[in-house]
Structures are given as C-alpha cells and as structure tokens.
Amino acid sequence: MSADDQFYREYILDHYKNPRNYGRLEHPDISHEEDNPLCGDVVGMDFRIKDGVIDDIRFHGRGCAISQASASLLSERLKGLSLEEAKKINKDDVIGELGIDISPARIKCALLSLKVLKVGAYGLADADEE
Amino acid sequence: MAVRTLDVTAIRRDFPIFETGIAYLDSANTSQRPRQVTGAMLEYFEKFNSNIHRAAYRIAEEATVRYEATREKVRAFINAASTREIVYTRGTTEGINLVAYGWGRKNITQGDLIVLTILDHHSNIVPWQILAAEKGAHIEYVDIDEKGELRQDQFTELLKRGPKLVAFNLISNAMGTINPAREMVAAAKKAGATVLVDGAQSTPHQPVDVRALGCDFYAFSGHKMLGPTGAGILYGRRELLEAMDPFQAGGDMIKTVRVEGTTYHELPWKFEAGTQAIAEVIGLGAAVDYLTDLGMDAVRAHELEITDYAYEALSDVEGLTLFGPPPARRAGVISFALDGIHPHDLATIADRDQVCLRAGHHCAMPLMTRLGVPATARASFYVYTQKEEIDRLVSSIKEAQRIFA
Numbered sequence: 001m002s003a004d005d006q007f008y009r010e011y012i013l014d015h016y017k018n019p020r021n022y023g024r025l026e027h028p029d030i031s032h033e034e035d036n037p038l039c040g041d042v043v044g045m046d047f048r049i050k051d052g053v054i055d056d057i058r059f060h061g062r063g064c065a066i067s068q069a070s071a072s073l074l075s076e077r078l079k080g081l082s083l084e085e086a087k088k089i090n091k092d093d094v095i096g097e098l099g100i101d102i103s104p105a106r107i108k109c110a111l112l113s114l115k116v117l118k119v120g121a122y123g124l125a126d127a128d129e130e
Numbered sequence: 131m132a133v134r135t136l137d138v139t140a141i142r143r144d145f146p147i148f149e150t151g152i153a154y155l156d157s158a159n160t161s162q163r164p165r166q167v168t169g170a171m172l173e174y175f176e177k178f179n180s181n182i183h184r185a186a187y188r189i190a191e192e193a194t195v196r197y198e199a200t201r202e203k204v205r206a207f208i209n210a211a212s213t214r215e216i217v218y219t220r221g222t223t224e225g226i227n228l229v230a231y232g233w234g235r236k237n238i239t240q241g242d243l244i245v246l247t248i249l250d251h252h253s254n255i256v257p258w259q260i261l262a263a264e265k266g267a268h269i270e271y272v273d274i275d276e277k278g279e280l281r282q283d284q285f286t287e288l289l290k291r292g293p294k295l296v297a298f299n300l301i302s303n304a305m306g307t308i309n310p311a312r313e314m315v316a317a318a319k320k321a322g323a324t325v326l327v328d329g330a331q332s333t334p335h336q337p338v339d340v341r342a343l344g345c346d347f348y349a350f351s352g353h354k355m356l357g358p359t360g361a362g363i364l365y366g367r368r369e370l371l372e373a374m375d376p377f378q379a380g381g382d383m384i385k386t387v388r389v390e391g392t393t394y395h396e397l398p399w400k401f402e403a404g405t406q407a408i409a410e411v412i413g414l415g416a417a418v419d420y421l422t423d424l425g426m427d428a429v430r431a432h433e434l435e436i437t438d439y440a441y442e443a444l445s446d447v448e449g450l451t452l453f454g455p456p457p458a459r460r461a462g463v464i465s466f467a468l469d470g471i472h473p474h475d476l477a478t479i480a481d482r483d484q485v486c487l488r489a490g491h492h493c494a495m496p497l498m499t500r501l502g503v504p505a506t507a508r509a510s511f512y513v514y515t516q517k518e519e520i521d522r523l524v525s526s527i528k529e530a531q532r533i534f535a
Contacts, residue, residue, distance in 0.1 A: 039474050040504020064472035
C-alpha cells in the first residue's frame with residue numbers, strides 16, 4: 001500500500017538497514033543509554049568532545065525502524081556541532097528530519113535518541129516531556 | 131454429544147464495530163462488545179439509573195435486582211457453590227490484589243515460599259512481589275520448556291519445599307499456552323498450598339468449573355469476555371473469604387458503624403466498598419448470557435479452528451518465528467516475530483490495512499526476557515473472528531516484508 005511506502009520512506013529504511021555512525025567509541029567523553037521498556041527499544045550514544053565540539057559520535061541499540069533511523073539521522077546531524085548548538089535541537093527538529101507523520105503511539109520511538117542526547121549530555125532528567 | 135458450531139456471520143451482526151471494516155485481532159487484550167451488552171447498560175442508564183442497596187423506591191429496587199442477578203449468572207457460568215463466593219471487582223488485577231491484601235497479609239510470613247510461573251502476567255507477579263518484600267517471603271518462578279509449556283518437573287520440585295501460595299494463569303496471555311491447571315492445582319493442594327488461578331484468559335475462551343478445578347481463588351475480567359471494562363470477578367472459597375480482612379473500607383461493606391468500631395457486612399458485600407460499577411456489572415451479566423447461549427464448548431471449538439488455520443498460515447510465512455505450543459494445547463493466541471522487522475513496525479503497517487494487531491511485551495516482561503526478545507507481535511481471536519481476518523493479517527505481514535526487504 002502506498003501509504004506505507006510514504007511512512008517508511010526510502011531514506012528511513014536506508015538509515016535503519018545501514019545505520020550511520022553505528023558502534024562504540026573507545027574512551028568516550030560522554031556515554032549514555034536509554035530504553036523504552038514498552039516496546040523494548042534501546043539507544044545508546046558515545047561522544048568524543050574536543051574544544052566544546054562533538055568531534056566524534058557513535059550510537060548503538062536495537063528496536064523498531066523509527067527509533068533506529070531517528071538515532072542514525074541525529075548522529076549525522078550532531079557530528080561537528082558545538083555542544084551549544086546541539087543543545088538547541090528539539091523534538092520538532094527530530095520529527096521534522098524524519099519527515100513523516102508520527103502517530104502518538106510511536107512518538108516515544110522517534111524521540112528516544114533525543115532523550116539520550118539530552119539526558120546524557122546535559123543531565124536533563126525530564127527530557128522526554130512532550 | 132457433538133459440539134455446536136458458531137454462526138459467525140450472525141454473531142458479527144451483533145457487533146456494530148465490524149461495520150468499520152477493521153480486522154480485530156487483539157481480543158486477548160480486550161474483546162469487542164455486542165449490542166446485547168451495551169443495550170443492557172443503556173437500559174439501566176435510561177430506565178432505572180439509581181444507586182443499589184440503599185433506596186426504597188422502585189427504580190432502585192430494579193437496579194439492585196439487575197445488579198445482583200449477574201452474581202447468579204456468573205456463579206452458574208463457573209460452577210461455584212454459592213453466589214456468596216462471587217465478589218465483584220474491577221477486573222483480574224483488582225481480584226489478585228484483593229487476595230494479596232486480604233489473604234496474603236494475614237497468612238504469608240517471613241521465610242514463606244510463593245510459587246509463580248514465568249508465563250504469568252504482571253498482575254499476577256507484582257502484587258506478590260510487594261507482599262513478599264513486605265513480609266520477607268520469597269518467590270520462585272516455574273520455567274518453561276522449548277515449546278513454551280511449564281516445566282512440570284520443576285514445579286514438582288518446588289512443591290516439595292512446601293510453598294504457602296501457588297499462583298498461575300490457566301492460559302498465558304502472551305503465548306496462549308493452556309496450562310494443565312487441574313493437575314497443577316491438585317498437586318499444589320496436596321503439598322498444602324493455597325492456590326490462586328488467574329482466569330483472565332481462560333474464562334472467556336473455554337468452559338470453566340472452579341469446583342472441578344479445585345482452586346481456592348479464581349480471578350477474571352469482564353472486558354475480555356464481551357463485557358465492559360471496569361467489572362470483573364473474584365471467586366474465592368467461602369471459608370477463605372470469611373476469614374479474610376476487607377480490601378477497601380467504606381460504605382456498603384459494613385453492617386454497623388459506631389464511633390468505637392465497625393462490624394462488616396457478610397459475604398460477598400464485605401469486599402464491595404463504595405458505590406459499585408452498576409452499569410458495568412449489569413453489562414457483564416449480559417455478556418455471560420451471550421456466551422452461555424453460544425455454549426462455551428462451541429466457543430472453544432471455533433477458536434481452535436481459527437487457531438489451526440492461523441497457525442498453518444503463519445507457519446508458511448518465511449522468516450517468521452512462532453512462539454508457544456501447537457494449536458491443540460494453546461488458546462486463540464499466537465505470538466510471533468519476523469526477521470528484521472520490529473513488531474511495532476509490523477503493527478504500524480498492519481494498522482494501515484485496518485488490521486488491529488498487538489505489539490509489545492504483553493505485560494509479561496519476565497517472559498519476554500526468558501524468550502530473549504524485547505517484544506512480539508500477537509494475534510488473538512474470539513467468537514467473531516473469521517478466517518478472512520487471518521488472510522488480511524498474512525497479507526499485511528507480506529507487505530511489511532516487501533517494505534523492509
């Protein structure tokens with residue numbers, strides 16, 4: 001059905017099947033993992049920071065296409081950003097980047113990687129507030 | 131005697147929701163409700179809406195009679211000895227919590243053993259974990275074998291340690307496994323344990339006889355058996371219920387209240403404090419009537435036929451892993467996983483085709499951990515399920531595989 005093709009757009013499936021920056025960093029400056037127990041999605045991110053800039057990043061995890069593609073897309077965007085710039089990324093940016101209509105049931109999947117960034121990098125405990 | 135077969139086409143006409151075109155494959159979660167149930171509730175609201183047990187005017191008497199009538203319907207449905215043993219609850223969860231509170235706090239002490247199973251639903255795990263932590267008791271879980279069936283050898287060994295309580299579900303909501311409950315109850319009773327059976331998945335789908343089963347407590351929900359949410363049943367053997375403390379205290383559960391103290395109402399009202407879910411209990415009574423008319427043997431036979439069909443159809447799908455026992459030893463529940471496709475992605479794609487499929491841990495996280503999966507997709511069936519809905523599920527699965535190829 002064409003509606004599905006629109007939801008699972010080619011680039012989302014591509015990021016799911018061929019995730020960018022996937023893996024772990026040795027001796028990261030920041031490392032944090034979050035899960036979504038309801039569906040079992042897990043995303044973790046390792047950051048190397050140089051002069052206040054995200055010099056390198058890797059993510060790992062498992063879960064649905066939305067959570068993993070979102071993490072992959074976010075990792076691409078974060079690489080080379082200063083922490084100050086990274087802080088400004090919000091949920092609208094992440095959902096905008098996915099470019100699809102996210103239903104309320106799937107919003108937590110889409111935002112899991114953003115939660116990893118916020119809690120891990122800034123210690124914001126309530127980062128998943130919508 | 132030959133078992134009657136269900137006229138599914140006629141049954142579906144009682145369920146207006148099917149006019150929307152959905153394929154509803156999530157009845158283990160909550161069932162749909164026929165007009166007979168919603169009609170009985172509507173009749174209460176429109177013709178004799180009033181509180182029960184309190185007023186002397188006619189519509190309140192009518193409400194009380196209809197509300198209490200459900201007790202006898204349920205008693206007959208599960209073959210309890212007396213309506214005094216039929217306690218209204220909000221559902222299975224409340225029934226189990228009631229036992230954990232009213233029986234458990236009085237009877238479980240430091241060092242006691244509670245035996246549960248890895249197939250249990252959170253509602254039959256967490257209340258016991260809280261009780262065990264409070265009392266210094268400990269819990270052991272019966273594991274499953276590779277077919278998803280409880281390891282009876284391990285159960286037998288655990289019984290030798292003299293558990294105070296054994297609690298398990300008759301049918302697993304996550305895998306559909308039908309446990310050999312009669313044998314398990316008999317063995318547990320012989321070992322001296324009090325036995326609670328979680329009947330959330332069995333009561334809607336097969337004949338239940340609590341006296342033949344021999345358990346001390348049996349809890350289930352109305353909303354999984356064509357009734358509304360908010361009404362369920364706890365069956366308990368009378369002498370146990372008599373000896374128990376009330377769960378919640380308030381109006382209607384008392385005999386006399388004086389400032390120096392209170393005497394409680396007799397069974398079953400001792401456990402029914404405050405204004406009850408009157409319309410819902412009346413609706414549950416209508417649901418029991420509906421199922422009784424169909425015949426529970428016929429209900430089971432229909433589900434077995436659908437489950438056989440679905441099991442076969444899903445077995446033919448490449449890259450699909452089925453969990454749990456073969457159809458003859460399972461209820462109308464099939465849990466499965468697809469290679470490379472997360473259950474939530476499948477559920478989203480199925481939803482686009484109006485196929486309602488559950489994806490997740492099914493409130494059985496210990497079982498998911500045991501199976502080594504974060505979640506499964508689950509299709510579950512009921513009296514109104516048709517083979518055509520299974521075909522739609524299979525085509526949604528193939529669509530998902532095409533998208534994710």
